[in-house]
Amino acid sequence: MKTIKNKTALITGASSGIGEAFAYELAKQGANLILTARSKDKLDLLAKKIAAAYHVKVNVFEGDLLKKETPQQLYDNIKQAGLSIDLLVNNAGFGKWTNFLDQTMEEYEDMVEININALVKLSYLVLPDMIKKKDCGIINVASTGALQPCPYVAAYCASKSFVLNFSEALYGEYNHKGVTITALCPGNTTTGFQAVAKANTNGMAADTPETVAKQGIQALLKNKSFKIVGRMNYAQSFLPRFLTRKTMIKVVTGMMNSKVNG
Numbered sequence: 001m002k003t004i005k006n007k008t009a010l011i012t013g014a015s016s017g018i019g020e021a022f023a024y025e026l027a028k029q030g031a032n033l034i035l036t037a038r039s040k041d042k043l044d045l046l047a048k049k050i051a052a053a054y055h056v057k058v059n060v061f062e063g064d065l066l067k068k069e070t071p072q073q074l075y076d077n078i079k080q081a082g083l084s085i086d087l088l089v090n091n092a093g094f095g096k097w098t099n100f101l102d103q104t105m106e107e108y109e110d111m112v113e114i115n116i117n118a119l120v121k122l123s124y125l126v127l128p129d130m131i132k133k134k135d136c137g138i139i140n141v142a143s144t145g146a147l148q149p150c151p152y153v154a155a156y157c158a159s160k161s162f163v164l165n166f167s168e169a170l171y172g173e174y175n176h177k178g179v180t181i182t183a184l185c186p187g188n189t190t191t192g193f194q195a196v197a198k199a200n201t202n203g204m205a206a207d208t209p210e211t212v213a214k215q216g217i218q219a220l221l222k223n224k225s226f227k228i229v230g231r232m233n234y235a236q237s238f239l240p241r242f243l244t245r246k247t248m249i250k251v252v253t254g255m256m257n258s259k260v261n262g
Contacts, residue, residue: 001087001137001180001220005030008057010078010085012065012122013092015042017191018141021209022089025217027054034083036061036074037092059083065092065114071121085126087220088138090119090163095145095156097199097260108155115159123170127179134178137220140167144187144233148240148248152256156197160185164226171225184216186229200259205232 009026013019015037023033027050035043040062047058061077063070078085093115096103123138130136145157146164167183174181188206193199212229219227228234240248 001223002135004087004217004221006032007086007136008032008034008084009087009089010034010036010122010126011089011091012036012118015039015046017091017193018186018189018209018212019089019091020046021213022091022139022216023050023058025210025213026087026089027056027058029217030054030056031087032057032059034059034061034078034085036063036065038062038064065118066110068113068117071118071125075122075125084129084133086130086133086136088122088126089216090122090138090140092118093141093159095143095153095159095193095197095199097153097197097256099152099260100154103155111155111159115156116162119163120166123166123181127170127174130179131174131177136178137180137182138167138170139182139184139216139220141216142167142183142185142226144185144228144237146183146185147228147237148252149245150256151249151253152260153197168225175223175225180220180223182216182220182224183226184212184219184229185226185233186212187233189229205230 009031011019011022014023014035037043043060047060051058061074063074140163142163143160146160150157164183167181171181188201188204189209189212190206191209194201207230215227215229228237
């Protein structure tokens with residue numbers, strides 16, 4: 001994807017955190033927006049602020065991506081409104097820092113539904129039109145947790161490993177057809193994720209949502225298949241290449257056990 005200006009971007013999980021930061025940054029660069037999340041009141045307020053500040057068109061569609069039917073309904077509603085998607089930002093998702101058996105199976109099913117299934121469905125729905133138009137893109141928000149096994153964050157990090165590998169595979173299939181697919185891998189970020197995940201991030205460096213959004217857009221425009229946010233995170237990403245998998249598991253186990261179990 002070569003330009004953002006005058007394009008239309010659909011952002012999931014847009015009411016707060018990284019999704020909200022994407023909304024502001026894309027509008028700043030001249031993109032019209034389609035915002036979706038479960039909280040319509042927050043989206044409506046955000047839409048008014050962005051439209052007034054950047055003079056772009058902002059449409060709001062309420063939707064709960066934990067429901068299997070929502071991606072198709074969302075896509076249909078957008079099409080019926082006469083809107084076309086040039087950029088999809090699959091940002092919605094959540095995780096838990098926990099002993100694996102301390103969460104319910106329903107919680108893990110919800111995690112897979114929103115982190116994986118909804119992302120795949122929306123990608124599948126928007127790609128045909130993007131291929132026809134060309135100069136389009138998809139940013140899938142993964143995580144640095146996607147880069148290695150993560151005991152005590154097992155299901156979340158495994159879901160983000162799927163996002164990373166899925167995104168890069170689609171990049172291989174569709175980049176030469178005019179659609180850039182970029183997996184964005186932020187580390188610890190100052191959002192509401194920590195509260196939902198019950199994540200003890202004391203003493204850990206953190207990036208801002210604004211930094212994550214800016215670097216994600218830059219990576220997309222530079223035609224990158226993935227982007228790790230933060231120099232330290234990038235440096236740490238090389239560890240799995242030099243350590244055995246068993247050693248890497250031990251390293252992460254030691255770090256996360258103290259965070260989760262004190």
